Amino acid sequence: MKTLPPDADLVAALRGGDSDAFTAMLDTWSASMLRLARSFVSTHASAEEVVQETWLAVVKGLDAFEGRSAFKTWVYRILVNTAKKRGLQERRSIPWTSLLPPDEDHGPTVDPARFQGPDGAYPGHWRETPAAWTSPENSALNLEIRQVITAVLDELPARQRAVLNLRDVTDHTADEVCAMLQISAANQRVLLHRARAIVRERLADYLAEEKGATT
Amino acid sequence: MNCDEFVELVTAFLDDALDPETEARFVEHLALCEGCERYLEQFRTTISELGRLPPETLSPATRDALLSAFHDWHTT
Numbered sequence: 001m002k003t004l005p006p007d008a009d010l011v012a013a014l015r016g017g018d019s020d021a022f023t024a025m026l027d028t029w030s031a032s033m034l035r036l037a038r039s040f041v042s043t044h045a046s047a048e049e050v051v052q053e054t055w056l057a058v059v060k061g062l063d064a065f066e067g068r069s070a071f072k073t074w075v076y077r078i079l080v081n082t083a084k085k086r087g088l089q090e091r092r093s094i095p096w097t098s099l100l101p102p103d104e105d106h107g108p109t110v111d112p113a114r115f116q117g118p119d120g121a122y123p124g125h126w127r128e129t130p131a132a133w134t135s136p137e138n139s140a141l142n143l144e145i146r147q148v149i150t151a152v153l154d155e156l157p158a159r160q161r162a163v164l165n166l167r168d169v170t171d172h173t174a175d176e177v178c179a180m181l182q183i184s185a186a187n188q189r190v191l192l193h194r195a196r197a198i199v200r201e202r203l204a205d206y207l208a209e210e211k212g213a214t215t
Numbered sequence: 216m217n218c219d220e221f222v223e224l225v226t227a228f229l230d231d232a233l234d235p236e237t238e239a240r241f242v243e244h245l246a247l248c249e250g251c252e253r254y255l256e257q258f259r260t261t262i263s264e265l266g267r268l269p270p271e272t273l274s275p276a277t278r279d280a281l282l283s284a285f286h287d288w289h290t291t
Contacts, residue, residue: 017289019282026273026281034271048277055281059288108219115219124217129250133257145264168265174230185232193226200261 004028007071015062026055029072032170033079036180038153039162040080040087050086054079069179076180080162087158105190109197131208145203152202156195163188164195216244221251225258 004010004025013021030051037047037054057078065074114130116123134141153161162181166172172180178188221244227233228241245252273281 019286022285023282026278030273030278031270034273038271044271048273051273052277052281056284059285108223110219110222112219115217124219125248126218126250130253130257132253133260146268149264149268164265168262169268171266189226189230189232193223196226196258196261197222199265200257203261203264204257
């Protein structure tokens with residue numbers, strides 16, 4: 001990934017109509033913007049339209065950037081708002097803050113049945129150690145692992161998916177994610193943890209050595 | 216610390232966001248529990264596999280349209 005100039009220089013170049021600066025920014029940020037947009041809309045084509053609409057808004061609205069946040073945060077907020085609106089139109093995603101299933105962000109991330117109950121020898125400890133995984137380094141598995149992960153990403157609730165995409169798929173920091181999505185550090189961590197635990201569980205179904213070995 | 220508490224703290228641990236006392240209990244448990252050691256390792260594997268997904272790209276047509284839009288905005 002290219003390194004873009006500091007915000008002040010980048011924004012000045014863009015305001016001056018510097019096409020190279022715009023191209024560099026477009027090529028550096030669009031991949032993660034597409035992933036983030038896909039958290040809210042149902043198809044790649046829709047996500048691409050959201051990203052396009054966002055960039056057009058950025059081009060036309062550059063003068064409105066006041067430098068109160070990082071420039072990237074400003075751009076990603078426009079993206080999130082655009083994608084949410086689009087998602088609502090598609091009736092696929094639920095509003096960001098309302099109508100969430102109340103337990104989506106609460107409760108254990110590992111099935112409590114995996115742990116010993118109060119009558120066990122070691123209450124709260126594993127009944128059975130999680131099964132070891134076949135090494136995903138095995139290149140024959142790579143494509144299938146990608147398919148498993150892509151499928152589970154599609155099933156995650158929008159907010160979890162947005163955080164997971166930003167943190168783990170496109171490598172943003174926790175602080176950046178909080179600023180882009182306007183959520184607290186604690187909330188960010190909860191969403192990320194839940195999403196990772198779901199993906200881990202799905203990978204376990206696929207990679208666990210004991211399971212399916214004899215079929 | 217019990218395993219069912221440990222599994223909920225993994226992301227906070229990896230982000231270095233546990234308070235020192237909890238972190239000490241987390242590490243102490245990790246040293247003694249093979250199951251949680253494996254769980255943590257699989258969490259790390261999960262994160263690294265997520266990071267290996269191929270980048271999404273804009274279609275060349277969209278990219279060209281945006282470059283033209285930028286150009287037009289600044290020349291007209």
